[in-house]
Amino acid sequence: MGPGRFMGAQPGEKSMDFKVSGKRLLGRLRPERPLILGVLALATVSVTLQVIGPKVLGHATDLIFGGYIGKLIGKHPQAVSGGHAPSHQQQELLSTIHFTPGVGIDFGAVGTVLLWAALIYAFAGLCGVIQARLANVAVQRAANRLRGDVEDKLSRLPLSYYDKQPRGEVLSRVTNDIDNIATTLQQTMSQIIASLLTVVGVLAMMFYISWLLALIALVSIPASAVIAAKVGKRAQPQFVQQWKSTGKLNAHIEEMYTGHSLVKVFGRQEEAAAQFHEENEKLYASSFRAQFISGLIQPCMMFIGNLNYVAVAVVGGLRVASGALSIGDVQAFIQYSRQFSQPLTQVAAMANLVQSGVASAERVFELLDAPEQTPEPEQPERPEIVQGKVAFEHVAFRYDPEKPLIEDLSLVADPGHTVAIVGPTGAGKTTLVNLLMRFYEVTGGRITLDGVDIAAMNREELRSHIGMVLQDTWLFGGSIAENIAYGSEGATRDQVVAAAKAAHVDRFVRTLPEGYDTVIDDEGTGVSAGEKQLITIARAFLAEPSILVLDEATSSVDTRTEVLIQRAMAKLRAGRTAFVIAHRLSTIRDADTILVMENGAIVEQGDHTSLLLQDGAYARLYKAQFAQAVAEVD
Template sequence: MTARNRGAVRRLLETARPELPLAVAALACAAAAVALTVAVPRLLGAATDLVLSAVSGHHRVDFAATGRVLLSALACYLAAFLLSFAQQRATATIAQRLVFRLRERTQAKLARLPLAYFDGRQRGDVLSRATNDVDNVGQTLQQVLTVAVTALLMLVGVLAMMVWTSPLLALVSVVMVPLSVVAARVVGRRAQPRFAEQFAATGLLNAHIEETYTGHALVGVFGRRRQAVREFGERNDAVFRAGFRAQLLSSLIGPSMSLVMNLNYVLVAVIGGLRVAAGALSIGDVQAFIQYCLQFGQPVNQVASMSTLLQSVLASAGRIFELLDEDEEEPVADPVHLPATATGRVTFETVSFRYAPDRPLIEDLSLVAEPGQTVAIVGPTGAGKTTLINLLMRFYDVTGGRITVDGVDIARVPRQELRARIGMVLQDTWLRHGTIADNIAYGAGDVPRERIVEVARATGVDHLVRTLPGGYDTVVDDDGEGLSAGERQLVTIARAFLADPPILVLDEATSALDSRTEVLVQRAMTSLRAGRTGFVIAHRLSTVRNADVILVMDEGRIVEQGTHDRLLAAGGAYARLYRSQLTGAQLTGAQPAASDPVPAS
């Protein structure tokens, strides 16, 4: 067993430790059921000897004695059935509780992982670890616990009865066991990497399906459906090949074990017959021993089969624990709390950030956002605009300098407390499955309907809601089906304003809105942003003309800052960006950008 598999076994046992009393009870039931089961061949052998002795002695069969023996055997079988049922119920409970804990830990871990973890991985693979792998551990582990434990106890019990019946025949049978064990170990060792490949390929397939589904419309618009189908076929084929290899190897165990056990039956029949002829054994003893051989072969096959299932469990468990071992957001060691009365003053003091030592993204950036000011951040793609906001939200931590909110270094503030002071509206809208009211109130706790309606009216959502058949109780799914992109954005803006944060972040928040909806949103933002510090990331410069300060970023540095008029007069980077957008709008026949409505602080 590899070090990774040993670690997975150890951690699974640690996770299941609270179920130790139930496991002891299950083990006791299994042991009692096995003891009753292995007693039956001896009883049937005794019944056989009673009948044969009567026939060979030419006297009447003692049917009363034979009946008592057979009734005892039947009672043993019934009691063993009830005990086995109790054992399976206990092991099922253990497995389901184990899976419940793994799901809880996985979900809690996902909540603590930094944004960098998700940026570097496909979502489908992460979801596969949290769902498919956890389910596989639960379903397969239940089989392993139920069958393997019983099989191991059966091996011990049957072996003891075989030795009691005939040590010589027992020796013959035991000699054949190592061959079975060697076959199982060789095949199982070769199958485990194949199962790991299967689950990894399944994660990539899930990622492709999730990616294609969420971008279904764009896949069609860009004529990539055939390519998407082809990529699906390639990944599905990879899952098939990995699964086929794993199942092919595991399927070799059963036939190999059957061959070995059939050879054992032949040897027992020949040697047993010779021992009966010599008077060392009775025919009933040989009959009982052959039944023990059958009982002995079944658990050996089961243990071999369970070894393959165990490899599947360990492959999934390894992926789960790999996720649980990922570095997470470190809690603040000596936390400092933000002032109870927030003003929303934000400063960046010579801030630097880089993903890797050779990949600087922001260098020595300094700025001050006074309470109530609107700070617009513009610049070309990759300039560091969104990274700046990610640092403010502490999705990433600065690698140099510091950021303060109301005079407190945010590196010493608990993340949850910091993020509760910041409202955020992103370009990519996110709604959860629930009603419109639930989505507006998300994150705000128990909010009365009157307050939800008030915010909805202020943001223009109320007019939209009243056109829906269910009003505020209209249910939307996580894709916001039934709502336009602009309508979904309005809901997310209302959600941010309901939280009433002192700091507001709008990351291309109006980019998905049509002109009419944008007018409504901009007017609502003008009134509702009063008294808040606002950071606006914008591509369309027309939406930030009235900002108090406009920062022009390029390659992680602030190359210009000032008001719209001053920056235009300077004729620098901002003026070039503005004129290029104005020219582009005129060439496409759009209205001049200068006519667009803009918020004022």
């Protein structure tokens, strides 16, 4: 697949509804209700104690100031009024101060108050630690379930979904986006809960101390809400584009890494690098805009908070001078004012995290909502005895509803027979195999296995009887023996070696330092392309299926090895049905039936000799190739 193909949504596409996606994301936490309730309870206790703290400290301030005034008046009674009778304003100010003339600061009482304050803040901190721990457990469990749901979804998606999506894009949704969701929830959930509770608790204490100052503080809420809404609305599309660009960049990197040899062979390094820089610049631009726009919220909120702080300080000073409030109450109120604006600022600072997380959630939900393959039948059928008779009965199929590919195709493959399918590229050869494996569903007619419609069978049951070797080899990180035994649980080493010998794997494995225990990676580093294909053929032999499907299975081996494999397969195919798709016609001369396909239809059918005598499409294909390959071996 070339770079840039199937890149999905384009820039400028509208994102999903932020509120709907946000609610759906929070709904993923529903199974963790007990933990969430614990988080709420601990957050309530922690915030309540933190809200009480300034009031307690304000009492300590009143004790210190009252002791100072009492000592001052005891020594110099005229100090307060300048030798005259106290004015009305001075009397109001003194009325807010609790003091005893001649008695100084009661350090014992102040120490007791401070000790209580320390205990309050310590217990509040302990509750906060436990709360964060519970929130982390809840988030990680939710992320774990989300990954499991995505994995289950991937197994239920039809092959057509993967045909239209680059692997890097799918991987980005499964890894990067889910990790971003988990990070967002972990960093914001407990903080947002604490911030909201703090706002409520602090507001209650502010009204308790002074309703006038509380109203002044409340003026900042509408302004903050308007700023957050305006800026957030502009930032959200940029976060959506940021994660789309991340998926595109990952898709490009995955394609270039997988095909790095071809990129070098054809001298496309500069083009690949240019494509990378283009996608990287798009990601940079969208990320910069998202973070910059969203980052404007916090300084705006801090500016409003500072204005609010100044207003509270000025009005509070006037209220103290008028005797309406004590100095301790004003000190506590100023602390509450800071506590009131701080959670709003924190929520604003987390706006970019929340928007980024919801943007990732939209991409994951889009994957979870993708149309699935047809569900399994409630009461699946299965052949009583699987002999391997396959019949295509008036089968029709089309990838695009407007473009028919196969129309009214019928054929029968008897048990033990080898059916070869040949024809030009795009004739529908591989499509027949995909229909047999139920990677795609027929749009007309039916396919039966020993008289049972495969649409009435479980896919797992159907595929358990079919062994498949594709032109594109697939290996995983592990030993050669483990790769051969993949799909044959419980296979012994002797069985693995026997299958390897039949597929001519044993001859080159013996030359490796660790033999069958040689570890290879998923790219098959250390073995050639032909050797990788032999390993996949040995894997199919070991499974001993009732039906063998070989789609250009020997295209990467030399002609001599190919003929030797064909002869070995002839023994292994005894009593089994085999479908062989081949371009090199010299390898399927011994097939019982050869189907020649053109434009989704069977134009010729017969064995090698009869088809040559017809001097039709098969004869033209055969003459166009070099038939001497078999003669060299014979």
